[in-house]
Amino acid sequence: MDNILVLAHILDGRVKKGTHSAVTFASGVADHLNCKYSILALGDDLSTQRDTLAALGAAKVLIGEAPGLGRALAERWAPIIEQVVKEGNYGMVVSPSSTTAKDVLPRLAYRLEAGMASDVIGVSFEGDTLRYTRPMYAGNINATMEIVTKKHVVTLRQTEFAPFVPVEEKSPVETISVPAPPEVLNRLTFESFDRSVSARPDLTEAKVVVSGGRGLKSAENFKIIEELADLLGGAVGATRAAVDSGFINNDFQVGQTGKIVAPDLYVAVGLSGAIQHVAGMKSSKVIVAINRDEDAPIFQVADYGIVADLFKAVPEMIKEIRKLED
Amino acid sequence: MKILVPVKRVVDPDKADQVTASSDGLTLNSEGLDWKPNPFDEYAVETALRLLEDRGTREMRGEVLVVSIGPGKATQQIRWCLAMGAHKGILVEAKDEELDSTLVAQILAKVVEKESPDLVIMGKQTVDGESNQVAQILAEILEWPQATFAGKIEAPPELDRATVTREVDGGNINVTVTFPAIISVDVRIVTSEGVQNNVSPPDKPYDEGPRYASLGGIMKAKKIPIETTTPAELGVDSTPFILTLSFSQPPQRKAGVILETVEELVLKLKEEAKVI
Numbered sequence: 182m183d184n185i186l187v188l189a190h191i192l193d194g195r196v197k198k199g200t201h202s203a204v205t206f207a208s209g210v211a212d213h214l215n216c217k218y219s220i221l222a223l224g225d226d227l228s229t230q231r232d233t234l235a236a237l238g239a240a241k242v243l244i245g246e247a248p249g250l251g252r253a254l255a256e257r258w259a260p261i262i263e264q265v266v267k268e269g270n271y272g273m274v275v276s277p278s279s280t281t282a283k284d285v286l287p288r289l290a291y292r293l294e295a296g297m298a299s300d301v302i303g304v305s306f307e308g309d310t311l312r313y314t315r316p317m318y319a320g321n322i323n324a325t326m327e328i329v330t331k332k333h334v335v336t337l338r339q340t341e342f343a344p345f346v347p348v349e350e351k352s353p354v355e356t357i358s359v360p361a362p363p364e365v366l367n368r369l370t371f372e373s374f375d376r377s378v379s380a381r382p383d384l385t386e387a388k389v390v391v392s393g394g395r396g397l398k399s400a401e402n403f404k405i406i407e408e409l410a411d412l413l414g415g416a417v418g419a420t421r422a423a424v425d426s427g428f429i430n431n432d433f434q435v436g437q438t439g440k441i442v443a444p445d446l447y448v449a450v451g452l453s454g455a456i457q458h459v460a461g462m463k464s465s466k467v468i469v470a471i472n473r474d475e476d477a478p479i480f481q482v483a484d485y486g487i488v489a490d491l492f493k494a495v496p497e498m499i500k501e502i503r504k505l506e507d
Numbered sequence: 508m509k510i511l512v513p514v515k516r517v518v519d520p521d522k523a524d525q526v527t528a529s530s531d532g533l534t535l536n537s538e539g540l541d542w543k544p545n546p547f548d549e550y551a552v553e554t555a556l557r558l559l560e561d562r563g564t565r566e567m568r569g570e571v572l573v574v575s576i577g578p579g580k581a582t583q584q585i586r587w588c589l590a591m592g593a594h595k596g597i598l599v600e601a602k603d604e605e606l607d608s609t610l611v612a613q614i615l616a617k618v619v620e621k622e623s624p625d626l627v628i629m630g631k632q633t634v635d636g637e638s639n640q641v642a643q644i645l646a647e648i649l650e651w652p653q654a655t656f657a658g659k660i661e662a663p664p665e666l667d668r669a670t671v672t673r674e675v676d677g678g679n680i681n682v683t684v685t686f687p688a689i690i691s692v693d694v695r696i697v698t699s700e701g702v703q704n705n706v707s708p709p710d711k712p713y714d715e716g717p718r719y720a721s722l723g724g725i726m727k728a729k730k731i732p733i734e735t736t737t738p739a740e741l742g743v744d745s746t747p748f749i750l751t752l753s754f755s756q757p758p759q760r761k762a763g764v765i766l767e768t769v770e771e772l773v774l775k776l777k778e779e780a781k782v783i
Contacts, residue, residue: 192676192677193677252680254682255643255646255653255655256652256653259647279676280656280673280674280675280676281675281676283639283643283655283656284643284653284655284656284675285643286643287608287639287640287641287642287643287644287647288643288644288646288647288653290609290640290644291609291612291644291647291648292647295748296607296609296747296748296749297608297609297638297640297748297749298749299637299638299639299640300637300638312752316637316757317635317636317637317754318518318523318524318526318634318635318637319520319523319524319634319637320757321523321524321526321756321757322526322528322535322754322755322756322757323754323755323756323757324751324753324754325751325752325753325754325755326749326750326751326752327749327750327752328748328749329747329748329749329750330748364650365650365651365652366652367685368651368652368684368685368688369652369654369682369683369684369685369688370682370683371680371681371682372670372681372682372683373680373681374677374678374679374680374681375678375679375680375681376677376678377677377678377679389782389783413783421694424695425694425695425698425715430678431658431674431679431693431695432674432676432677432678437634437637438631438632438693438694445782446776446780446782446783455521456520456521456523456524457520457634463760466780466782467776467780467782468760468763469772469776475765480762480765481760481762482760482762483762483763484763484764484780485763485764485766485772485775485776485780486762486763486764486765486766487765487766487769487772488765489769494769497769497770498769498772498773501769501770501772501773502773502783505773505777505783
């Protein structure tokens with residue numbers, strides 16, 4: 182196969198761990214098919230990310246910089262990546278399933294006349310043919326598929342690929358020429374990016390996630406979820422119901438339509454365990470459920486369950502963990 | 508003003524865990540399960556109706572055209588949307604298993620060519636295939652701007668553009684798209700504040716969620732003829748980009764233990780699971 186191009190995921194000035202997972206995937210495929218992989222990053226100014234990207238074992242790191250590129254508009258990015266793919270004759274573009282990749286890569290795929298596999302969780306080889314596995318039906322079915330076009334576009338579920346461990350040797354870094362914005366951008370205006378600020382670890386990268394559901398009853402009550410998460414050095418998550426009720430910002434939603442997480446410990450508090458939520462957390466190593474309804478489906482996937490009023494159980498849990506620390 | 512809303516027929520999303528793979532892995536079995544409009548597409552129909560209607564005068568400022576690509580039975584889901592208040596329905600008859608995201612987008616592009624809508628609103632993904640590609644590919648084919656994962660839409664009374672709040676990693680991005688454009692919607696679009704058309708009086712907020720069909724709506728929907736066509740009639744070459752080879756069921760998690768006390772839980776997490 183022709184070489185592989187990894188599209189880096191950069192957010193808030195940081196190279197996200199998903200990029201490392203995509204490199205693990207690319208490096209595995211490249212080894213098998215005897216080809217190489219390069220990394221492409223696009224943004225306004227990537228001077229502080231170059232070193233991180235150069236340590237990921239790539240044949241080269243390609244940097245595309247221009248004012249406004251960090252906004253990651255699909256209409257802007259797709260033709261830039263297309264040009265890189267065509268000039269470098271890449272056979273595959275792969276990226277973690279960030280919202281940016283979901284937004285941009287289908288547009289790119291069509292420009293490349295390529296088939297696209299979304300949210301891939303595994304890959305196997307039939308000779309030189311790649312077979313991708315991806316989840317369907319809220320994670321209840323896995324489909325194995327083949328992309329029949331010459332070029333492939335792939336997004337990955339980062340929880341399924343261990344992050345690539347940086348290497349000593351540095352990849353050469355090249356700057357690419359960025360083509361002018363396409364005409365379609367005359368009909369789209371970027372207004373603003375309202376960042377959800379959190380001092381806690383990133384939901385998709387945290388080792389511990391504490392999630393709350395409708396049972397929390399109010400935004401005010403959500404503080405006990407935050408307290409437990411902080412005590413465990415973890416991230417805060419939420420169900421769709423909690424987000425819709427305004428307890429917390431949508432950026433924290435875990436589930437089929439939110440973030441997919443797989444921490445070492447997932448504590449599910451006051452949430453019933455709807456299929457759509459479980460789809461986003463069932464790969465967690467250890468799951469704890471706290472709910473006063475003993476019939477709540479969340480207990481079907483939990484390793485440890487506590488049937489109790491969360492407003493009693495969570496403060497108690499905080500107290501017991503503090504005791505351990507003393 | 509004409510808004511096109513593609514709607515897919517899917518297995519009842521709350522029964523997704525009852526879909527099984529056949530023993531040879533070649534087909535999926537969903538026998539005995541109900542079929543529904545893909546929830547995100549239903550939200551898209553609701554969004555289109557909220558954009559067009561004046562809640563004060565009940566006047567509709569345009570029409571909503573629903574198109575479904577699938578088996579003949581998908582007319583049921585089209586009727587559902589017509590009963591919600593959509594005005595017209597088209598069925599593009601095709602077998603689900605012979606379609607992929609690119610083909611669906613190519614078919615929709617032909618429908619757009621024929622019907623000339625000012626706006627396409629669709630669900631951000633289906634809940635069965637979950638690929639999250641069609642809106643973006645369609646936008647690329649048509650060379651239209653896209654606003655994906657919309658949690659909020661605000662449009663001026665003249666409905667020539669919309670400011671869309673896109674729910675993305677790290678927060679919300681606000682973009683304004685000038686029509687014709689493609690908007691793909693996320694769940695929050697059907698909260699009571701999700702759609703603002705600057706025509707409906709602010710003291711008449713919507714209920715949460717997509718509307719239920721009224722009896723009158725159901726009766727009316729029955730009388731609306733549904734136009735039927737095929738990919739071939741629309742001039743789409745039906746060569747797929749993706750082949751699905753087989754299906755399997757991933758191992759299920761097993762229920763663990765119910766513990767009596769929180770003290771015991773914390774001890775287990777430390778000593779047994781070693782995660783704290």
